[in-house]
Amino acid sequence: MKNYIKYLLAGIFFGIVLIKSEVVSWFRIQEMFRFDSFHMYGIIGLGVVVAMISIQIIKRKNIKDMEGNAITIPPKDPKQVTRYLVGGTLFGFGWALTGACPGPLFSLAGAGYSIMIVPILSALVGTWVYGKIRPSLPH
Amino acid sequence: MELIEFLRQPWPWYVAGPLIGLIVPILLIAGGKLFGVSANLRHACAACVPGDIEFFKYDWKKSGKWNLVFVAGTILGGFIGGWLLSNPDPINISAQTITDLKALGISDFSGMLPSDVFNWENVASTQGIILMIVGGFLVGFGARYAGGCTSGHAISGLADLQLASLLAVIGFFAGGLFITYIIYPFIF
Numbered sequence A: 001m002k003n004y005i006k007y008l009l010a011g012i013f014f015g016i017v018l019i020k021s022e023v024v025s026w027f028r029i030q031e032m033f034r035f036d037s038f039h040m041y042g043i044i045g046l047g048v049v050v051a052m053i054s055i056q057i058i059k060r061k062n063i064k065d066m067e068g069n070a071i072t073i074p075p076k077d078p079k080q081v082t083r084y085l086v087g088g089t090l091f092g093f094g095w096a097l098t099g100a101c102p103g104p105l106f107s108l109a110g111a112g113y114s115i116m117i118v119p120i121l122s123a124l125v126g127t128w129v130y131g132k133i134r135p136s137l138p139h
Numbered sequence B: 001m002e003l004i005e006f007l008r009q010p011w012p013w014y015v016a017g018p019l020i021g022l023i024v025p026i027l028l029i030a031g032g033k034l035f036g037v038s039a040n041l042r043h044a045c046a047a048c049v050p051g052d053i054e055f056f057k058y059d060w061k062k063s064g065k066w067n068l069v070f071v072a073g074t075i076l077g078g079f080i081g082g083w084l085l086s087n088p089d090p091i092n093i094s095a096q097t098i099t100d101l102k103a104l105g106i107s108d109f110s111g112m113l114p115s116d117v118f119n120w121e122n123v124a125s126t127q128g129i130i131l132m133i134v135g136g137f138l139v140g141f142g143a144r145y146a147g148g149c150t151s152g153h154a155i156s157g158l159a160d161l162q163l164a165s166l167l168a169v170i171g172f173f174a175g176g177l178f179i180t181y182i183i184y185p186f187i188f
Helices: A002-020 A026-033 A039-060 A081-098 A102-110 A114-136 B002-008 B013-031 B039-048 B060-084 B095-103 B126-146 B150-159 B163-187
Strands: none
Touching: A002 A102, A002 B013, A002 B060, A026 A039, A026 A081, A026 B095, A026 B163, A039 B013, A039 B150, A081 A114, A081 B126, A081 B163, A102 A114, A102 B060, A102 B126, A102 B150, A114 B039, A114 B126, B013 B150, B039 B060, B039 B126, B126 B163, B150 B163
16 A cells, blocks of 8 residues: 555645646636636646646656656547547537536545535446447547 | 635636646556546446456456556545635636527526536436436447547547547547537537
8 A cells, every 4th residue: 555655645645736726626627618718728838738748758768657657647538539539529518517527526525525425326327328339439 | 724725716727627637647657557537437337247248347446446446536626626725716718608598598507507408407407308318328338339428538648648648538529519519509
């Protein structure tokens, strides 16, 4: 269990940032989809830039992880256009309906919005149904 | 106590964005892990109700235990951020959004969610079913179909210059805009 403390701490950090930045706010998501504020775009944009620079440094300096292993990021297959566009669009439907993506769903539940248990359970059902019908879906 | 007061204010985007971006290298360096939240929904299915489904037949402890611990932390972080460090003032949403949402009938702008819509009494109404149950289902289904959610594709994937993630993010926004502009007027 000792090896997992670092992931718990990283998760706590993430949960606090999601709340304090108001990324978890249904209103902020509405504002984003209505292009009324730069807030969410600034957060996602700067998040991507900082992560991108970090990944480049890790790759170029061949930095190893804390367990001494080389760090590799498995590439995703861009030839599966259908799954990314159709799956992505379905996710976007859910994102706008609930006003939350998975991280904020969990963070909101922790913040005392117990009603978020409903979309979390539905998301589990959605995941299960995807697994069930996966062989017959185009990817 | 001054530090607590300082932390209680909402954090601006130029502080929060880099902090979220830093989760990517933190997890890579901690153990070569790739930041992504929605995979936990699959791990939970694999752990609890795998059925006889190929997609859930894998060693979830080996590949997913770290991530389930991470998401437990996210819940705990929500508690800390939402209770101990909570901002007492309403969120500073743009006036245009407030006008548009008021026109849809939303009146409570005090919390993170409109309490007149997201409450237990409303779960079984047509509106509640569409927003919370169908919405949640699509979050789970869509995230696995697309192979990731906002964290896995929009942050980790774009940062690693993955074309697949760009396609997924285009889908995220296309779907979100369709619901916001075309569907919302019918469900409010």
